Amino acid sequence: MAKAVDRVRRRKDILDAxxxxxxxxxxxxxxxxxxxxxxxxxxxxxxxxxxxxxxxxAGVFESYRARSDAVLATVGEGPALERxxxxxxxxxxxxxxxxxxxxVLLDVWASAPSLDMAAVYRQYREAISxxxxxxxxEGQLRPDVxxxxxxxxxxxxxxxxxxxxxxxRVPLTDLxxxxxxxxxxxxxx
Amino acid sequence: MAKAVDRVRRRKDILDAxxxxxxxxxxxxxxxxxxxxxxxxxxxxxxxxxxxxxxxxAGVFESYRARSDAVLATVGEGPALERxxxxxxxxxxxxxxxxxxxxVLLDVWASAPSLDMAAVYRQYREAISxxxxxxxxEGQLRPDVxxxxxxxxxxxxxxxxxxxxxxxRVPLTDLxxxxxxxxxxxxxx
Amino acid sequence: MAKAVDRVRRRKDILDAxxxxxxxxxxxxxxxxxxxxxxxxxxxxxxxxxxxxxxxxAGVFESYRARSDAVLATVGEGPALERxxxxxxxxxxxxxxxxxxxxVLLDVWASAPSLDMAAVYRQYREAISxxxxxxxxEGQLRPDVxxxxxxxxxxxxxxxxxxxxxxxRVPLTDLxxxxxxxxxxxxxx
Amino acid sequence: MAKAVDRVRRRKDILDAxxxxxxxxxxxxxxxxxxxxxxxxxxxxxxxxxxxxxxxxAGVFESYRARSDAVLATVGEGPALERxxxxxxxxxxxxxxxxxxxxVLLDVWASAPSLDMAAVYRQYREAISxxxxxxxxEGQLRPDVxxxxxxxxxxxxxxxxxxxxxxxRVPLTDLxxxxxxxxxxxxxx
DNA sequence: CATGAATGAGTCTTCATTCAT
DNA sequence: CATGAATGAAGACTCATTCAT
Numbered sequence: 001m002a003k004a005v006d007r008v009r010r011r012k013d014i015l016d017a018x019x020x021x022x023x024x025x026x027x028x029x030x031x032x033x034x035x036x037x038x039x040x041x042x043x044x045x046x047x048x049x050x051x052x053x054x055x056x057x058a059g060v061f062e063s064y065r066a067r068s069d070a071v072l073a074t075v076g077e078g079p080a081l082e083r084x085x086x087x088x089x090x091x092x093x094x095x096x097x098x099x100x101x102x103x104v105l106l107d108v109w110a111s112a113p114s115l116d117m118a119a120v121y122r123q124y125r126e127a128i129s130x131x132x133x134x135x136x137x138e139g140q141l142r143p144d145v146x147x148x149x150x151x152x153x154x155x156x157x158x159x160x161x162x163x164x165x166x167x168x169r170v171p172l173t174d175l176x177x178x179x180x181x182x183x184x185x186x187x188x189x
Numbered sequence: 190m191a192k193a194v195d196r197v198r199r200r201k202d203i204l205d206a207x208x209x210x211x212x213x214x215x216x217x218x219x220x221x222x223x224x225x226x227x228x229x230x231x232x233x234x235x236x237x238x239x240x241x242x243x244x245x246x247a248g249v250f251e252s253y254r255a256r257s258d259a260v261l262a263t264v265g266e267g268p269a270l271e272r273x274x275x276x277x278x279x280x281x282x283x284x285x286x287x288x289x290x291x292x293v294l295l296d297v298w299a300s301a302p303s304l305d306m307a308a309v310y311r312q313y314r315e316a317i318s319x320x321x322x323x324x325x326x327e328g329q330l331r332p333d334v335x336x337x338x339x340x341x342x343x344x345x346x347x348x349x350x351x352x353x354x355x356x357x358r359v360p361l362t363d364l365x366x367x368x369x370x371x372x373x374x375x376x377x378x
Numbered sequence: 379m380a381k382a383v384d385r386v387r388r389r390k391d392i393l394d395a396x397x398x399x400x401x402x403x404x405x406x407x408x409x410x411x412x413x414x415x416x417x418x419x420x421x422x423x424x425x426x427x428x429x430x431x432x433x434x435x436a437g438v439f440e441s442y443r444a445r446s447d448a449v450l451a452t453v454g455e456g457p458a459l460e461r462x463x464x465x466x467x468x469x470x471x472x473x474x475x476x477x478x479x480x481x482v483l484l485d486v487w488a489s490a491p492s493l494d495m496a497a498v499y500r501q502y503r504e505a506i507s508x509x510x511x512x513x514x515x516e517g518q519l520r521p522d523v524x525x526x527x528x529x530x531x532x533x534x535x536x537x538x539x540x541x542x543x544x545x546x547r548v549p550l551t552d553l554x555x556x557x558x559x560x561x562x563x564x565x566x567x
Numbered sequence: 568m569a570k571a572v573d574r575v576r577r578r579k580d581i582l583d584a585x586x587x588x589x590x591x592x593x594x595x596x597x598x599x600x601x602x603x604x605x606x607x608x609x610x611x612x613x614x615x616x617x618x619x620x621x622x623x624x625a626g627v628f629e630s631y632r633a634r635s636d637a638v639l640a641t642v643g644e645g646p647a648l649e650r651x652x653x654x655x656x657x658x659x660x661x662x663x664x665x666x667x668x669x670x671v672l673l674d675v676w677a678s679a680p681s682l683d684m685a686a687v688y689r690q691y692r693e694a695i696s697x698x699x700x701x702x703x704x705e706g707q708l709r710p711d712v713x714x715x716x717x718x719x720x721x722x723x724x725x726x727x728x729x730x731x732x733x734x735x736r737v738p739l740t741d742l743x744x745x746x747x748x749x750x751x752x753x754x755x756x
Numbered sequence: 757c758a759t760g761a762a763t764g765a766g767t768c769t770t771c772a773t774t775c776a777t
Numbered sequence: 778c779a780t781g782a783a784t785g786a787a788g789a790c791t792c793a794t795t796c797a798t
């Protein structure tokens with residue numbers, strides 16, 4: 001039993017190390033040995049937990065998806081637009097809290113077509129669309145809101161993330177309120 | 190004379206080939222030989238026009254900047270918010286027209302910290318901020334518009350771009366109107 | 379512990395292989411892979427012990443210097459001219475015993491300005507000059523011996539080496555006695 | 568006629584350029600383009616006069632041989648030992664006057680086994696041996712002079728050349744007299 | 757399980773040589 | 778003859794992956 005737990009723990013340690021290394025130098029410039037060193041283990045040991053270098057990136061992506069799913073699962077109670085506002089706030093908060101993790105998404109976009117970032121966005125859009133439909137059913141939505149509004153909400157979040165990742169001076173956490181104001185409060189009936 | 194023209198032309202041909210190859214496989218997976226083959230020349234000939242593989246990516250980035258600058262320079266006349274709407278429309282149009290080029294930006298973000306994507310976004314934000322200030326001076330702006338609105342406009346565009354690049358089903362051109370509706374018309378006094 | 383020893387040993391094996399290969403084909407025509415094959419290892423393994431192809435040549439030079447220093451350190455006891463004669467004999471003997479090593483010096487001269495052959499000759503000249511000064515103090519030196527005599531002694535040795543290296547028929551070991559006769563016995567008071 | 572003369576002249580210009588370039592950077596680090604630039608012509612034009620890069624080195628060697636032959640041919644008149652002294656002096660003078668040319672010999676030794684430096688030395692030794700035989704016939708030679716003395720004379724010259732080439736502080740012209748004193752006057756009966 | 761030495765496939769890059777203009 | 782753009786063979790070097798200890 002302890003063995004299995006240790007194994008899971010060690011795997012997570014390596015993944016955390018990979019996140020730090022990939023965030024620091026980019027995936028393309030990161031060597032398996034760099035990750036091993038960051039994790040405090042030998043290069044060969046990485047292969048006891050991951051099949052390949054690409055599997056490290058996949059693992060990072062997967063752990064991001066897990067976190068992302070967790071956020072989507074906690075929309076809670078209340079009117080749809082309030083839940084939407086909370087969702088947007090929590091997604092932004094999650095990204096701001098895990099900057100390294102978010103940074104690695106740049107590499108997932110660029111280097112790993114097999115890792116389905118599109119599915120992540122699709123999932124966000126669907127969750128948001130569901131909330132928008134509920135808001136409409138609740139009579140809370142302005143009638144002229146575009147059918148593409150879910151895409152715009154995801155876009156605003158991801159676009160702010162992008163600017164924050166490439167430029168320290170862009171304050172992601174301060175942007176949460178304006179994002180909500182624009183994309184959620186701004187569509188209230 | 191003719192020589193100089195030919196040289197410029199050949200350089201551009203290689204750059205165009207590089208854009209296609211990088212867009213197709215990603216920069217990390219693209220070989221110099223792939224670019225040469227796409228351009229219909231020998232591997233070694235690439236080095237007559239570019240110092241290194243990285244210089245190809247830098248060249249692609251540079252040509253993107255040039256196009257981007259050209260768009261920013263054509264805001265035209267009229268009330269500030271109209272010019273802003275036109276600017277957003279033209280940026281989206283430019284990106285939609287040059288999908289391959291835009292796709293390569295993903296690699297610039299991820300693989301080339303020396304290529305200053307942050308400066309591109311900063312430039313967009315500044316151009317938009319200037320227009321927002323003018324709109325305010327013209328009394329066209331709702332008083333509660335966030336100081337971060339320029340960032341949000343850039344974010345919405347780039348976020349839509351991102352979703353379009355990763356997912357064919359997201360229709361970038363159809364998104365231009367909703368983007369403008371939300372981020373420009375929505376802030377009109 | 380054992381590891382460290384093995385590492386030193388392996389490094390030496392590669393260096394020995396490099397000496398053989400460089401002596402056989404010349405440094406310019408020697409490939410890293412040739413050295414690896416001669417050492418019975420894979421190409422990449424060479425780089426575990428040497429930073430670059432040039433570092434192999436530097437390593438060969440360094441090991442020559444070490445051998446050369448060892449010879450200079452063993453002049454022993456007795457009248458200065460006897461020690462000088464012994465030194466000349468031992469240098470010639472060392473060169474004759476390690477023909478491959480000596481052959482590589484040709485490449486050091488020609489290909490590696492950063493490897494300081496001049497310093498080696500300077501060191502020889504200084505050691506010999508010291509002995510000549512002692513011989514003079516001992517009254518063993520003919521008064522008309524040139525101030526450049528140390529240079530001439532080094533020249534005679536190296537010049538014989540050169541002729542031997544380029545022409546098998548020149549018998550280096552047989553030349554030791556005549557060299558000593560001419561350059562050492564010939565200056566005795 | 569003029570054509571042929573021009574062709575010979577151009578060939579010589581290239582060879583002179585090659586000597587300068589090879590002396591400056593070593594043959595291994597010298598590019599055909601470097602030689603062309605030094606000669607003030609285009610890279611491709613070198614191939615109108617030389618078959619290959621190696622042929623440039625061969626040409627330099629050949630021109631050295633020609634100069635060397637010229638020196639050997641001018642021993643002049645008089646007692647054998649005087650002619651020998653004159654020969655040694657003129658060889659040293661020739662080398663000192665054409666340092667670049669001499670420097671390139673290092674590369675010939677190291678890089679071009681097909682260029683027969685051994686034959687050059689052999690030729691020197693034979694010329695010197697002939698003079699020593701005459702000196703003996705003239706009763707001018709000490710009876711105990713080694714059969715290897717010709718080799719030693721060549722060695723002294725080449726060894727001084729070597730030290731001068733690798734170390735500016737070694738004054739080759741000043742060494743002519745001591746060389747003659749040691750290797751020629753020192754064997755007079 | 758952990759290690760890290762060894763491997764060798766994979767790429768970038770250089771540059772001698774060719775040849776169309 | 779002269780040019781210099783184009784070629785592509787060759788080789789240094791890297792690093793993901795394996796495996797004996």
